[in-house]
Amino acid sequence: MGSSELFFRGGAHESQHQSDDGQYSPKPQIRRFSLPSFPSAAAAAAAVHRLLLVLLGMAIATLLFSLLPQTTRPSYLPVSDAELRSTAALAVAGSGGWYAATEQRRMGMGSVGGKVPLGLRRKRLRVVVTGGAGFVGSHLVDRLIERGDSVIVVDNFFTGNKENVMHHLGNPSFELIRHDVVEPLLLEVDQIYHLACPASPVHYKFNPIYKTNVVGTLNMLGLAKRVGARFLLTSTSEVYGDPLQHPQVETYWGNVNPIGVRSCYDEGKRTAETLTMDYHRGAQVEVRIARIFNTYGPRMCIDDGRVVSNFVAQALRKEAMTVYGDGKQTRSFQYVSDLVEGLMRLMEGEHVGPFNLGNPGEFTMLELAKVVQDTIDLNARIEFRQNTEDDPHKRKPDITRAKELLGWEPKISLRKGLPLMVSDFRKRIFGDHNPSTDSSSTSA
Numbered sequence: 001m002g003s004s005e006l007f008f009r010g011g012a013h014e015s016q017h018q019s020d021d022g023q024y025s026p027k028p029q030i031r032r033f034s035l036p037s038f039p040s041a042a043a044a045a046a047a048v049h050r051l052l053l054v055l056l057g058m059a060i061a062t063l064l065f066s067l068l069p070q071t072t073r074p075s076y077l078p079v080s081d082a083e084l085r086s087t088a089a090l091a092v093a094g095s096g097g098w099y100a101a102t103e104q105r106r107m108g109m110g111s112v113g114g115k116v117p118l119g120l121r122r123k124r125l126r127v128v129v130t131g132g133a134g135f136v137g138s139h140l141v142d143r144l145i146e147r148g149d150s151v152i153v154v155d156n157f158f159t160g161n162k163e164n165v166m167h168h169l170g171n172p173s174f175e176l177i178r179h180d181v182v183e184p185l186l187l188e189v190d191q192i193y194h195l196a197c198p199a200s201p202v203h204y205k206f207n208p209i210y211k212t213n214v215v216g217t218l219n220m221l222g223l224a225k226r227v228g229a230r231f232l233l234t235s236t237s238e239v240y241g242d243p244l245q246h247p248q249v250e251t252y253w254g255n256v257n258p259i260g261v262r263s264c265y266d267e268g269k270r271t272a273e274t275l276t277m278d279y280h281r282g283a284q285v286e287v288r289i290a291r292i293f294n295t296y297g298p299r300m301c302i303d304d305g306r307v308v309s310n311f312v313a314q315a316l317r318k319e320a321m322t323v324y325g326d327g328k329q330t331r332s333f334q335y336v337s338d339l340v341e342g343l344m345r346l347m348e349g350e351h352v353g354p355f356n357l358g359n360p361g362e363f364t365m366l367e368l369a370k371v372v373q374d375t376i377d378l379n380a381r382i383e384f385r386q387n388t389e390d391d392p393h394k395r396k397p398d399i400t401r402a403k404e405l406l407g408w409e410p411k412i413s414l415r416k417g418l419p420l421m422v423s424d425f426r427k428r429i430f431g432d433h434n435p436s437t438d439s440s441s442t443s444a
Contacts, residue, residue: 128152128189130181130220131196133160135299136234136292139336140193140343141165145173152187156180159198164299181216185223191347192231194220197268199236213268214275221279224286232288232347233276235354237395238266239291247396250291250354261389273354280352288346293358293397297336297417298424308333311369312418312425315376325387327366330394334359335417338410345406358397359410368414375418 127144131137132153137160144151145168152175153165168174179185181196197212217233224231240248241256256266279285296308303313311321334357342357363371366382373380402408 125149125190126152126188127191127193128154128187129193129195130154130216131160132193133157133162133165133176134195135164135297135301136295136336136339137193137195138164138299139297140195140340141168141174143340143344145171149173151175152177152189154179154181154185154196156196159301159304161299181219182211184219187223188227189223189229192220192224192229193234193343193347194232195234197234197265199265210264210268210271213265213272217272217275221275221285221287225279225283230286230288230347231276231279232290232343233272234343235269235273235289235291236265237291237293237356237358237397238262238392239270239273240392240395241266242392243394246394247360247398248356249398250356250401277352287352288349289353289355290343290346290357291354291397292339293356293395294331294333295336295339295358296333297421299336300421300425302425302428307331307365307368308418308421309425311372312376312422313429315372315380316422316426316429318377318380320381320383321369321372323365323369323382323384325365325384327369327382327384328364329387329392330362330364330396331368332359332362332396333368333414333417334410335412335420338412342402342406342408345408349406351405355402355406356397356399357402357408358399359414360397360399361414362396363414371414371418375415375422 127149129137129141129144129151132141132151133155137153137155141151141153150173151168154177156179162176165174165176169176177185181194194217196216221231223229237248239256240252240254243252244255245252254270256270257263258267260266273289276287276289280287294306294308296306300306300309302309313319314321338359339357342355346353346355346357369380369382399409
């Protein structure tokens with residue numbers, strides 16, 4: 001071929017054509033267009049039918065949900081004060097009614113009386129109770145186990161007693177650790193009730209426990225910070241000292257002798273409150289503070305120097321009841337189940353505190369002695385002795401905050417609660433079994 005021939009590189013199979021001027025040029029490519037394929041009429045009808053069914057289903061579901069009662073609420077919303085007060089009526093000494101009702105409200109389960117939907121049972125908590133083998137701690141452990149939680153008791157048995165929690169041994173939800181809280185402790189828990197501390201003058205004067213309140217509280221707060229647990233400190237009405245305000249409200253700063261024989265306890269608890277609030281503000285630890293007033297009931301230490309246990313033990317032994325001073329100093333006495341109820345409400349509530357937990361019923365020491373006489377022995381004698389140093393003249397809690405924010409107030413009067421304690425003391429002192437006192441305990 002001549003130099004004028006041009007080749008199309010698309011392949012030899014494609015023909016060439018001659019241009020008008022006699023030269024060859026490649027055959028132009030022809031673009032071919034195809035019409036889009038459409039489904040058959042039957043397929044189109046089926047697609048439309050499916051779309052209509054989906055839309056109809058969505059409309060029916062929307063209608064059903066709009067007709068259902070609006071009983072659920074987000075779990076992160078707090079329970080209102082009104083709801084707390086409405087469930088407070090279910091609180092009975094020794095029962096878990098209030099807690100179950102509050103949990104139902106929090107989890108959106110509707111009315112208290114309805115069934116809990118399957119799969120929405122409350123989370124089983126892992127709870128540590130320091131001082132859990134003691135008087136108050138062992139009653140708290142009973143309630144937590146009854147509620148269905150897993151409980152770890154930490155106690156060095158300085159004032160606690162294994163017999164107080166012996167009935168839980170063998171229960172897979174219960175653990176007992178002999179340990180002093182002044183030494184660090186590593187656990188994985190959801191809640192910490194910090195009760196460890198001797199509370200009677202006989203014990204804390206014999207072995208001053210400022211270290212327990214400071215180092216022990218620091219260790220437990222450190223544990224709460226590490227594992228993200230909620231921490232409850234059981235403080236005391238002794239932070240008010242010999243009060244110049246009556247009755248005592250939580251905003252009162254107190255009148256305490258910092259170098260007196262009771263200061264290891266008074267100032268120790270005040271320091272523990274300070275540390276608790278420092279961890280709350282500085283490390284965002286969830287904390288609760290309870291200021292406990294005089295409490296009595298079964299499992300109290302016999303001869304621990306506190307007035308109720310002293311009077312009961314002395315009257316049972318036919319000894320004179322020792323009244324210090326003129327007997328006109330006042331105290332308020334709450335039964336232990338009322339206190340436990342208050343502690344649990346505080347722990348599960350949304351308020352830090354501090355909260356006074358006590359019975360506002362006020363008795364002089366002579367009036368208390370008369371109640372013990374009426375309960376145990378009308379001929380029980382009274383013996384007056386010189387008053388002890390820094391003994392408060394008046395003690396009565398103002399529980400307005402606990403009523404309004406926790407829906408809590410004590411239910412058991414002294415005349416109803418004292419026979420329960422007398423029955424327990426009689427069995428431990430004499431080892432006898434008195435059906436009459438048992439029946440009165442049941443009725444109370």
